[in-house]
Structure formats: C-alpha cells, structure tokens
Amino acid sequence: MPIYAYKCESCGAAKDVLQKISDPALSDCPACGQPTFRKQVTAAGFQLKGSGWYATDFRGGSSAAAATAGAASTAAASEPAAPATPASCGTDCGCA
Secondary structure: OOEEEEEOOOOEEEEEEEOOOOOOOOOOOOOOOOOOOOOEOOOOOOOHHHHHHHHHHHOOOOOOHHHHHHHHHHHHOOOOOOOOOOOOOOOOOOOO
C-alpha cells in the first residue's frame, strides 16, 4: 500500500497516511477538525538507473556474469558479419 502525505491548509498539521489506492482521500484534519486536509505531491521513493536492470538483476546467476554476457551479445550484434568464403563449384571458372 502506498503512503500518502497530507497537510492541513488551516492549521498546517502534516501527516503521512498508509492507504489503499482505492480508499477515498482524507478531508478532515485530525488536529483541528477542519475539512482542509489535502494530499501533497511528493517524489517517488525509488529510482530506476543504469542500463538494463532486467539483464543484470533478474536473470539468475551472478549479476556480474549476466552483465558481461549482455554486453558481449550487444557488441556482437552491432558488428557486421564477415563475408562467407564461397565454395568451389568444381569447374575451372576460378570461383574459389
């Protein structure tokens, strides 16, 4: 359940409240009783940083091995493939 920050516009009382998302917002201040208790806008409690949190955190095995494997596959995918050497057709055409 998320924690919502509330502040009263009348008396300035502030409180953090653990509520379900489906619960109605509180409106009456627990300190002064006025109907001016409002939700505050707050920052998220976590951040997603880096490149590929899935590849490094949830694939199993050590995260260093997963990160190395992910980097190797990315590097291999970005390099062009070497042209294949044609096989000889068996005649004297010089294709081999």
